[in-house]
Amino acid sequence: MTKTEGGPAVVIRGLNVVRGKRRVLPDLSLVVPPGQVVGLLGPSGSGKTTLMRAIVGVQIIESGTVTVLGHAAGSPAVRDRVGYVTQDPSVYLDLTIRENIAYFGRAVGLRGGDLRSAVDRTLVEVDLVSHADDLVRDLSGGQESRVSLACALVARPTLLVLDEPTVGLDPVLRRDLWNLFGDLATQGYSLIVSSHVMDEATRCDRLVLLREGRVLADVTPAELLAMTGTTDADTAFLALVEATDERDVR
Numbered sequence: 001m002t003k004t005e006g007g008p009a010v011v012i013r014g015l016n017v018v019r020g021k022r023r024v025l026p027d028l029s030l031v032v033p034p035g036q037v038v039g040l041l042g043p044s045g046s047g048k049t050t051l052m053r054a055i056v057g058v059q060i061i062e063s064g065t066v067t068v069l070g071h072a073a074g075s076p077a078v079r080d081r082v083g084y085v086t087q088d089p090s091v092y093l094d095l096t097i098r099e100n101i102a103y104f105g106r107a108v109g110l111r112g113g114d115l116r117s118a119v120d121r122t123l124v125e126v127d128l129v130s131h132a133d134d135l136v137r138d139l140s141g142g143q144e145s146r147v148s149l150a151c152a153l154v155a156r157p158t159l160l161v162l163d164e165p166t167v168g169l170d171p172v173l174r175r176d177l178w179n180l181f182g183d184l185a186t187q188g189y190s191l192i193v194s195s196h197v198m199d200e201a202t203r204c205d206r207l208v209l210l211r212e213g214r215v216l217a218d219v220t221p222a223e224l225l226a227m228t229g230t231t232d233a234d235t236a237f238l239a240l241v242e243a244t245d246e247r248d249v250r
């Protein structure tokens with residue numbers, strides 16, 4: 001149950017990633033502060049998943065450094081302190097919700113009363129107490145996503161990396177999840193949450209806008225609107241894209 005201590009959650013310097021024949025991340029540098037919800041926003045194919053994979057240490061990189069909680073990404077020192085929820089729910093369909101969460105809790109060494117209380121607390125956080133003993137195969141898509149999130153949360157990782165966690169959820173569930181992310185950050189945990197839904201930008205403490213693997217902006221939501229003279233994140237993103245295109249043409 002360690003929170004982010006002092007230093008940045010993530011420091012990336014000169015990161016180059018090639019996937020297939022494409023240079024997906026060309027010389028990307030970024031610092032993610034601790035204890036905040038940082039939104040990674042950008043259109044489909046802009047490199048959000050690739051960047052998240054590099055942060056959790058599962059992406060082969062060509063050059064550059066990725067430092068997470070003061071250690072090399074993916075190194076044993078940080079493996080249990082980073083939770084990663086991919087776009088495809090990776091839970092066991094033939095186990096109940098409670099059994100799934102307990103399985104992931106055991107994997108990080110929780111046992112007995114500690115395990116039981118961690119599972120109970122996590123069930124409350126993701127609002128699945130009343131379904132705790134249902135098999136995952138009988139759940140809706142939104143409920144299944146929340147089980148995935150619970151499986152990462154049970155270990156109380158210092159850094160949570162969530163790839164499009166709100167896709168396919170109804171507005172009420174999306175709001176509840178964003179409230180949960182905010183609560184976790186207030187407690188000192190660091191979250192990186194990707195989305196291609198720009199209106200979710202307002203729920204973040206900080207925004208990293210990606211386009212074709214480049215950081216277009218790394219700002220607070222208020223700074224984004226102020227620097228583009230717009231009133232919503234969608235229009236702000238388009239204004240930034242146009243400004244970058246004009247600069248590239250010149």
Ligand SMILES: Nc1ncnc2c1ncn2[C@@H]1O[C@H](COP(=O)(O)OP(=O)(O)OP(=O)(O)O)[C@@H](O)[C@H]1O
Nearest residue numbers: 019020022024043044045046047048049050051196
């Ligand atoms: N396994 C792969 N092999 C080759 N190229 C890949 C592979 N995975 C992704 N890419 C390419 O890398 C680029 C970035 O993909 P990535 O999945 O990181 O983007 P994304 O912003 O997460 O997109 P989405 O919002 O659709 O999930 C895309 O051009 C994609 O085609």
